[in-house]
Amino acid sequence: MGGASTLLSLSGIHKHYRHGEFDVHALCGIELQVGAGEMVAVCGPSGHGKTTLTNIIGLLEPPSGGRLLLDGVDAAGLGAAERAVLRARLIGAVYQCFTLIPGLTARDNVLLPLLLQRRLTRAERADALALATELLARVGLASHLHHRPARLDPGQCQRVAIARALVTRPRLVVADEPTSRLDGSALRMVLELWTACQREQGTAFVITTRDQRQLVRASRTLQLSDGRIGARQADLPRHYPRPASLHAARVEA
Amino acid sequence: MTPARLALCTVRRGWLRAWAALSAIGAAACMLELGAGWLHALSLAACASAAHMALQTLARRRELATLRALGMSGPALVWMLELEALWITCGGALPGLALGAIAAWGSGRSVGPPHLLPGQAAPLPASGALLPLAALLALAGACLLAALVPAIRAARHEVAHGLALLPPHQDG
Numbered sequence: 001m002g003g004a005s006t007l008l009s010l011s012g013i014h015k016h017y018r019h020g021e022f023d024v025h026a027l028c029g030i031e032l033q034v035g036a037g038e039m040v041a042v043c044g045p046s047g048h049g050k051t052t053l054t055n056i057i058g059l060l061e062p063p064s065g066g067r068l069l070l071d072g073v074d075a076a077g078l079g080a081a082e083r084a085v086l087r088a089r090l091i092g093a094v095y096q097c098f099t100l101i102p103g104l105t106a107r108d109n110v111l112l113p114l115l116l117q118r119r120l121t122r123a124e125r126a127d128a129l130a131l132a133t134e135l136l137a138r139v140g141l142a143s144h145l146h147h148r149p150a151r152l153d154p155g156q157c158q159r160v161a162i163a164r165a166l167v168t169r170p171r172l173v174v175a176d177e178p179t180s181r182l183d184g185s186a187l188r189m190v191l192e193l194w195t196a197c198q199r200e201q202g203t204a205f206v207i208t209t210r211d212q213r214q215l216v217r218a219s220r221t222l223q224l225s226d227g228r229i230g231a232r233q234a235d236l237p238r239h240y241p242r243p244a245s246l247h248a249a250r251v252e253a
Numbered sequence: 254m255t256p257a258r259l260a261l262c263t264v265r266r267g268w269l270r271a272w273a274a275l276s277a278i279g280a281a282a283c284m285l286e287l288g289a290g291w292l293h294a295l296s297l298a299a300c301a302s303a304a305h306m307a308l309q310t311l312a313r314r315r316e317l318a319t320l321r322a323l324g325m326s327g328p329a330l331v332w333m334l335e336l337e338a339l340w341i342t343c344g345g346a347l348p349g350l351a352l353g354a355i356a357a358w359g360s361g362r363s364v365g366p367p368h369l370l371p372g373q374a375a376p377l378p379a380s381g382a383l384l385p386l387a388a389l390l391a392l393a394g395a396c397l398l399a400a401l402v403p404a405i406r407a408a409r410h411e412v413a414h415g416l417a418l419l420p421p422h423q424d425g
Contacts, residue, residue, distance in 0.1 A: 084326060099318075
């Protein structure tokens with residue numbers, strides 16, 4: 001991936017944490033390019049840096065070293081406020097455990113990123129409401145618009161979070177285990193929505209997952225192990241092995 | 254004027270002067286007591302507000318981190334928490350003032366009008382809306398100040414750490 005269509009470029013990304021007396025190297029020299037309209041799946045065992053990688057790509061935390069270019073902007077050296085502006089402008093995110101606001105209905109949760117970006121006029125607000133309603137309908141929650149998160153099951157909460165990530169029409173969606181609680185039909189709806197976004201808006205997706213069903217739709221699959229990107233596959237075969245098996249194979253090798 | 258009447262007048266004047274001085278001291282003491290009472294009430298309210306906001310922001314770290322992650326700026330978060338503190342303060346203070354007024358009116362009615370000398374009547378608080386209004390404003394100011402520290406702390410908290418916290422139903 002490269003050239004003019006590259007939306008996200010990571011080169012030599014490192015992340016160190018200080019955990020008591022120990023220095024934890026969560027990510028070691030990550031190299032990754034993602035183009036517009038591409039879906040990259042990152043898989044790997046728990047605790048090997050997937051969430052850290054999505055946090056860095058999603059501009060939630062800065063890398064300890066390396067270069068992160070997002071839509072031509074070097075985001076690695078930005079402060080928290082600048083990162084927040086860039087994040088709101090370019091990125092939609094699905095976080096682990098969905099992180100919905102408990103006091104808001106499903107539709108208001110989806111609407112929230114738009115309301116936080118700027119003050120909407122009456123017409124814009126009507127459009128935003130229509131968009132939020134449409135997105136919820138496309139993930140199968142048309143009858144749950146006014147339900148609060150406490151009245152939704154985890155799979156439905158996850159779908160609300162997925163709809164929320166798309167409401168700003170972002171250039172890049174970063175999702176951390178976004179389909180872990182979805183059943184077959186819900187997953188199909190979500191994947192169809194994502195495919196439509198890729199095709200119609202050129203939205204790029206970086207998704208960490210252990211869900212075999214989702215890997216089938218990815219343009220590329222990367223294996224993250226011990227903070228390093230390992231196996232790359234340009235086109236994923238249908239018999240793609242389970243991530244656990246992949247990791248076991250790497251360990252055996 | 255007969256010497257006896259003159260003597261009586263002098264004693265009276267002296268007595269009156271002494272009484273006026275005593276009243277002034279009593280008035281000052283009452284004012285101090287009243288001021289200390291207000292200060293006590295204000296500090297209690299401010300402490301309660303600070304403790305409440307600190308616990309609230311601690312319990313809502315995940316929610317606040319979500320708001321930050323979705324695009325809410327740090328200053329906007331501080332404003333939101335300050336407005337919440339103001340709302341809670343008004344929600345507590347207005348019924349409190351109303352209950353206090355009812356209690357004062359009731360106790361005034363049951364005890365009856367005080368039969369005091371004129372000098373002693375002075376330190377009683379002036380009636381009217383100004384004092385409760387001033388108290389309310391002072392209370393709101395104290396609570397806003399007290400809520401400022403937890404609000405700023407919440408705005409500075411790492412977003413990624415807040416999002417990594419488990420939701421309440423998955424905690425433990």
